[in-house]
Amino acid sequence: MHLIQASSRFLKFAIQKPSGTRFQILNRLIRNPISGFERVYSTAAATMGTVETDVELLRKSVIEKQNIVEKQGDEVRALKASKASKEAIENAINQLKELKLELQSVSKELQSRLSEDSGGAMSKEAFRQAVNNTLERRLFYIPSFKIYRGVAGLYDYGPPGCAVKANVIAFWRQHYVLEENMLEVDCPCVTPEVVLKASGHVDKFTDLMVKDEKTGMCYRADHLLKDYCKDKLEKDLLLSPEKVNELKQVLAVLDELSAEALGAKIKEYGITAPDTKNPLSDPYPFNLMFATSIGPSGLSPGYLRPETAQGIFVNFKDLYYYNGNKLPFAAAQIGQAFRNEISPRQGLLRVREFTLAEIEHFVNPDDKSHPKFKNVADLEFFLYSREEQMALKSPIKIRLGEAVAKGTINNETLGYFIGRTYLFLTALGIHKERLRFRQHLQNEMAHYAADCWDAEIECSYGWVECVGLADRSAYDLKAHTEKSAVPLVAHETYPEPREVEKLVITPAKRELGLAFKKNQKMIVEALEAMSEAEAMELKAHLESEGKAPFQVCTLGQTVTLTKDMVSISKEIKKEHQRVFTPSVIEPSFGVGRIIYCLYEHCFYTRPSKAGDEQYNVFSFPPLLAPIKCTVFPLVQNEKYEVTAQLISKSLTGAGISHKIDITGTSIGKRYARTDELGVPFAITVDSETSVTIRERDSKEQIRVSVEEVASVVKEVTEGQSTWGDVLWRYPTHTTNTADD
Template sequence: MAEFNRASLEELLKKRFFFAPSFSAYGGVAGLYDYGPPGCALQANILDLWRKHFVLEEDMLEVDCTIMTPHDVLETSGHVEKFTDWMVRDSQSGEIFRADHLIENVLETRLEGDKKAKSTDTLSATASKNNTKTKKGGAVPVLLDSATKAEYEEILAKIDNYTGPELGEIIKKHNIKNPETGGDLTDPVEFNLMFESSIGPTGSLKGYLRPETAQGQFLNFKKLLEFNNDKMPFASASIGRSFRNEISPRSGLLRVREFVMAEIEHFVDPLSKDHPRFDEVKDIKLRLLDSSIQSEGKTEPKELTIGKAVEEKIVDNQTLGYFLARIQLFLTKLGINPQRLRFRQHMSNEMAHYACDCWDAEIQSSYGWIECVGCADRSAFDLTVHSNRTGEKLVVRESLPEPRVYEKTVLDINKRIFGPRFRQNAKTLESYLLGLSEAELEKLKSDIESNGGKATVNLPNGNSYEVGSDFLTIGRQTFTEHVREYIPNVIEPSFGIGRILYSLIEHVYWTREGDEQRAVLSFPPRVAPFKCLLVPLSNNAAFAPLVRDISSRLRKLNIPIKVDDSSNSIGRRYSRNDELGTPFAITIDFQSTNDGTVTLRERDSTKQIREPVDVILDIVKELVEENTTWKNVMEKYTTFVRQELD
């Protein structure tokens, strides 16, 4: 098998119209792509498998929510303030880069230059501390000293954990510039990734194109709980388009501005995050790159069972671990190479504002390790903030077998004084105070007592108010509870379908030995865009009745087919459809018109069998549904030898 060549693959994908840049006749727009027929079919098959693997097998509740999202919703969720990346600008040309990606690219190029330098005798062995010699298209091979190389590798291992100012320091310290022009870079600044819009003709209602499908699921929680007969735990699921205004999209489908997501929100009791089906997956081995490994500047994952990982608290809980294992099973079903799949735990600075633990399923491609699935324990953040903002109780109520007696710190407001004192601000302040946790109330009480009966409260909107003991009473009270009321926690697996699709294509791409022009995409039958090729030996009219009959019968079996009756040779036609990833081909020749037999060819091995049409159709159905394998077929039927002529 020839060495992987990304340029050749990209040419194939363009030629076979898997996908292409949008609006190319007008010069195109970075980060926007159109899918052609095989790309659409491949994406649909991936989503079909996703639905079967998760929605059907896990009995999830699927919803389809609106793309346009009001400002208030995303302000409450934290996206308006925190959904940002750090960008830098070439101070001469004005070209913009995402800071962490630029640092990654430059340091990886320098490390590659170090490897090239060690493999040649043409360069001096004198080490260059920062290895800043570059040329357009790559690095001039220059040796690095061991300390600099180790520092580069540590930075790359921790790249997702740096703040904006820290990224700026790395850029300055290691003399990182625009790789193309050598131009100096500005300090990193934050950029919000959401597409802003307005709703309605006046433009007064501000909105955004959603950056994720999650918020619609959270806001429908109450309806979903009722639909599920108030039973916990349960999961919702959603497939749809999301939008992120990427700073500098450069890596094809891996970084785009409009994409399909498939997301799950698994609602669970915060006091019990065990999963009833965990025993089914506990022995599955995963390659885990946890935060402790990364903090040491290392990138080699350790392999252990998910049961052991949960037991040792590397993974926080059973439900999170269950979904990590199910994600791996899904990706390997698609055809992802398990040796090029790992799960990387988010480090502290990198953790999303809502998460208490988060892992990314990363797939290795020619672009490096790419996050394709995120799996986060979002705690109770989303339901809590939306409940506080709207006043709607997004809670679960469960009758207790025995009454529960407990103490709780509570706040009591004397509204006779409170209302007149704060007037138009009273409602906002009251809502904030009533949303404080017990720990926050205890701190407020302590501040009031230690400051002569008064304390200052700072609201998220930036306003400050002085409150006091003359109208606030904070203390412990005893409660008897017959019905337990709680806000669920959420475990969220989130799938970037385009990234998975592209990574899968790289993993199944290869060329035939001795002929790099004969490319093959070895998709598993379940996800291949077309399952079967129907090939008449020539355009002779004698073949037409059989072509019509077999194609009709295949379609009635719900098997997507492609008929190739062009004038090209049989070998060329086989080869063309190998590039589309079509796993099987039925060939009709003159013998077929005499005895009703046809040949069946398998894509990867190119081996064939010859049997009556009815037998071949039954075999194809079993192969496409993956109820049997080509190996089993070859053990049962005699190999038919036909030379594939170009």
């Protein structure tokens, strides 16, 4: 019994280790089952004990460094008060900055140790749970229709969540629409079926689904297989190298498995329904669009749009005219999209209604250079190219200009938007080291796409696709041109007329009418739609044999044409302009996914001064923060409250979102409440003439006159100055009141 209990504890320990360590532990155990086990388990226990000790040491180190920083801050204030030399003050400030960097480093290390995944998912789950608990408790978001037990995949944004979302969208507009002079449109969410039939969504916008054969519960088939493979690779210590390679291969080709192949793998691995362990049905396609009808008759079918892009494509002709018939130009749209997910999970990352911000940049297919590419060419960040992925290598940090020059990224315009996306995400607060751009593998690429990349952000769920950046060639405009019979094309006027060889196809409508009667029109359309290669092959066949078979797709049959039914030739003609279908570069932003990753990247906990309590903090940049500052009368005092109201009025006049807190709780608790909301600055009213401004992350305070406070907060929140700039200009403040 003792050995069985110890074995269970040992296996739990081993599972938490990286795969290489697991195999080393297992090998030692196999070589000497009893003594080997005892040695390994004693090492395991010692190691687990060391981890706990390290965390406690880091906690103590954070507290010690906080005290040192405070003492050095006192030293700086004393030097300023004594009017010491500029050199002495600057030396003291530089030393203070170094100490703060050390404190920040140790704090991050502590947070990392608390939330890191040491081989098991529990620590990541605990971190995620802490973030989500805080988000729901502070009403950033909540399940929709909560009093009716909610609906999976639907969420409401509360007041701070709405503010964060509005700030992200406002910055997106500034960063893209204004900077690039884009044409913004706002199209309906309800879309006629014919539009989505042309785009391919009606026929192809599907996921493979399986059902619990007893309860009818539905699951995404590829998710079940993916979870099974990952779980086996992470937790099964006895997998052979051959089985490991097999599971990795399944994960690599998962996206291209047919329904039959997916079903065969599910049966082979004995995968059952996660909730009931009941057998599953064979996979079958499920269209993810919400169907509806337009008008009371129900005769005009439609769908809630699965993306916002189609509204831009169908308006191309008018937008091109509005832009003076000039290329390149970009159109943008922000709005709701809808996907009827089979089994929504992962909170805000996979939902049924979400906000997309999409750009369609129309460009001459023969010239995809970008005049502003030089502005981003020197950016350096992680790219995960197709070659690195296939070789099972890690992403590499590379200069953007080099990646485009080498052809890793297909063209300058696509590269430019990748660079701008990097700047956008990092300005919001995404950590640079946890952001990468991953190139689509060949099996992920649509047949018409020239190149595709995803901006992926690492969070507790792993690497999450948040932005798609694709060169979609001319597919979308050609598809809508064919379906609507309205040419969605652009024109290029030549400086001088050019002689070009043109294919001329002339159907003999009389002979075709006599031979095929009512089918004549469809045959004529099929002849005129032939490519040059098809036309020349038909011409050769007719000339050599006098007749030829001809496939008419719209008829669903092959007809026989004779030589007198069509004339095919090439002629030299003079052209003054070229008519062509533009290519489109499409950056598509999942706003909700970006926001959730920001929540995780900005969340941390810090110990109180006593070290016996942890406080939650969202370190939102001022740009993103739902509330820019709070106003606290230090104590409940009528004069202080009047001053607080005057400050509130000046903040409102300056367009700064803020909140007044006149509750009787301690100032430390009020600071902690607003830190948890991510408020970057707190104004404490402790006199009628001047106030203190506290910065959230450093907890430093400066003293500012009541008349200046709004302008100081405004210049920092709008990025005109940094906190370091104002820290130098205004006297620092220390207080005996407990802060955190």
